[in-house]
Amino acid sequence: MNKAVVLLSGGLDSTTLLYYARSKKFVPHCLIFDYGQRHKKEIRMAMALARKVKATFDVVKIQLPWQGSSLLDKKMKIPEQGDIDGKNIPSTYVPARNIIFLSFALSCAEAIGAKVIFIGANAVDYSGYPDCRPAFFDAYRKVIKTGVKTGVQGKNIEIQTPLLNMTKAQIIKMGMQLGVPYDLTWSCYKGGKKPCGVCDSCRLRMKGFKAVEGYIL
């Protein structure tokens, strides 16, 4: 059995990733993180999506009492015209978030015998977070090689980032071919009843759908 750990947030990218991993004949085990995010709604969506494809999953609760992000701190404002040119990092940045997520994924992968970790990071249509960039993943691969049992035994757990260099539109096109139920995914940082349409995450999502020729929102 070709087990893989899939980091699943319930958003557009990671849900496409889950379907991609299945299309490559992996048996996914999803990790869903409850890290105090304001848009808790994504957790329920992620659980429903994992169940939909009959994937096993863990919801891992993480405490970040030091916060340091508008995505965690309700007293801060979620930026509505965040800088997404990759030069400035918006306040929705959560310190070391993907580093923490990958560390749990690595622990899980080694414990359950999965040889691959899938993470839906994207460094094209993204908010400029450093832990979504290729240089970071290359550095993390060296941590795997040196810091865990399988790594020092030469049986490295692999990090796969199939969406890293794709545009949002390319991701959506691929997802449509894979049958991803985008109506069940959630991207909005605000986590209200309906997507706000103005946060970075909503805007990147809409940009993607608009660019998919023939797609009606």
Add this chain to the structure above:
Amino acid sequence: MNKAVVLLSGGLDSTTLLYYARSKKFVPHCLIFDYGQRHKKEIRMAMALARKVKATFDVVKIQLPWQGSSLLDKKMKIPEQGDIDGKNIPSTYVPARNIIFLSFALSCAEAIGAKVIFIGANAVDYSGYPDCRPAFFDAYRKVIKTGVKTGVQGKNIEIQTPLLNMTKAQIIKMGMQLGVPYDLTWSCYKGGKKPCGVCDSCRLRMKGFKAVEGYIL
């Protein structure tokens, strides 16, 4: 104010580390992890030690539902004559433990504005865990450089491992000079009323104290 995040388990090494950081004029913020370890007792000891030196601290609860270690799984036996030659990794190894701890420390350091993380890893008198070795820390430093906001801005958070190449006896000698209250530290993996004296952690501790000339157990 020279803030530093100190990873504190309540054991001999990390407590010495806390006193060392203070002697270097850092203002420590301790992170204490409740990760489902069988020896929960160390958490109470760590909290008491942080309070003793008037350091702020967070107790961070971590879930590792996949376990994969005799230090977490009560159905497994704690090895009593574990291999500590560095060739074989004993069953007390927790997949990616220090990687996870450092990831939280990094998140915390960036959020509170600490420039240094202290970790009491030791690669001399140790149980052969890969995430206690110099090569791992070197790899992790590259993750800091590429994966967090301060790193990509060239203001790297530093990992300091002052105990890495010391023997247990050297650590204890230094700690004694610093006034470390070793009677308040806890090392035993079993977490009973008294230290078992036969687990790796007890044996390494005793070896250290025996080697300190003139010290009476």
